[in-house]
Amino acid sequence: MAQRAQGHLRADAQINQDRVLAAATRAFARNGADTSLREIAKDAGVGIGTLYRRFPTREDLVWAVYRSEVDRICATVTDLREQHPPVAALRAWMRSFLGFLATKRAMADALKAALAHDEDQRLETRDRLSDALATLLAAGVAEGTIRDDIAAFDVLTALGGISLIVGEPDQQEQATRLVDLLIDALRPTPDR
Template sequence: MTEKTARRMRADAQVNQDRVLAAATRAFARDGADASLREIAKDAGVGIGTLYRRFATREDLVWAVYRGEVDRICDTVPDLLARHPPVTALRAWMEAFLGFLAEKRGMADALKAALGTDEDQRLETRGLITCALANLLAAGVAAGRLRPDVAALDVMMALGGISLIAGEPERHDQAARLLDLLMAGLRPGSEGDGKQVR
């Protein structure tokens, strides 16, 4: 096999994998984690054997879809900051992140199984999301528009809580109000006096 042929085969394999992931993303968003793998392969234009060669189990495919979406949404941070003021960029990213989490509710059980098998994968993914938030928060702090004492992990956990509501269509307005409260709490002057309300 020539080097040129090997490169073409690798490129073809990557195209097939990308097609499978795109088809799986659509299927999981529509049908949840129980979406038919045969239908995913058909939608991708590949045989079921090709799918299984790339993703040995359903959990592997679920994980790959989730990780691909995490990478995609985290990669939007530089563009958001280039096009918008930091606070606007942060709000837009949070809304996109909530939408992403809401779409993944249908595959939650399979995703838990996939993440549960590899603690390193789970921590790495959480680190990517936290890093994206940290960059957005740092830009807001540098501009004097956000508090400097807020941990990105705390904001991520707050977003996770709001996502439980955002996933219910009839509660979108409430989720938006909670996001307003979170944004208000991130602004300078919202630290309070350190006393707990009883």
């Protein structure tokens, strides 16, 4: 991808990039990845040239939004662990992850094209998400509130299934119930 590492940007360029990513995330969630790049630039308060300097292609922007969302969801683990008991932290992360999947689904076709030529980045991203979830599961195992035979990738896959079935905004109540069912399945029982 054309984008440089974020640590190499001037402060004003970083602000503009962050604004573009936030506007693109909103636009993709609302309208899918085919949304107008001019509208994204306008919403971000930057010129279209600024958008294209940072993201020369739509795929570059889609990939950057995806990576930004992965960074965001992984970064929440520390705060959730500090603020909540393990099961509550896990539940909050799972619900946030479903929101992430809804954004991903809205830009699925463009993301598929962006990832088609870079399997390593797709696998690295999946591993980061699995590691974040594994941290939350391990805290529950240590507390005795989560089974010790659960693979994080299996839980990610189950969340993906929930997202496919009830991933629309008007289905949030049912998605929450399904997350609670999944949490119950992760709890230790006398026969396990």
